[in-house]
Amino acid sequence: MSFLGRLFGGKAPEPAPNSVIIDATLAASLTADGGALDLAVDAALRAYLDAQAKAAQAGDLGGIPFWLRRDSERTGEIEDELRDRIIQRRASEEERKQ
Secondary structure, X not given: OOHHHHHOOOOOOOOOOOOOOOOHHHHHHHOOOOOOHHHHHHHHHHHHHHHHXXXXXXXXXXXXXXXXXOOOOOOOOHHHHHXXXXXXXXXXXXXXXX
């Protein structure tokens, strides 16, 4: 849009259907290998969607933050793990004192 159009309150033209605006730094990283931007975006989106589909089939808890996820393999052994960590930490503190 021209400066005069913005000055007098003109509206920006509507974007073409199926068009998106990509940050310049992201576009630069997508085309770093010299390929076309449209092909790079298509490949990146397809890879992302494929990874999501595989995670959904595997039952991955991708929507849960890592700090809230629980290991399904643990069966109440957390007390033992915590006790071992405390023992290791105290041992390392004792080594530092000496």
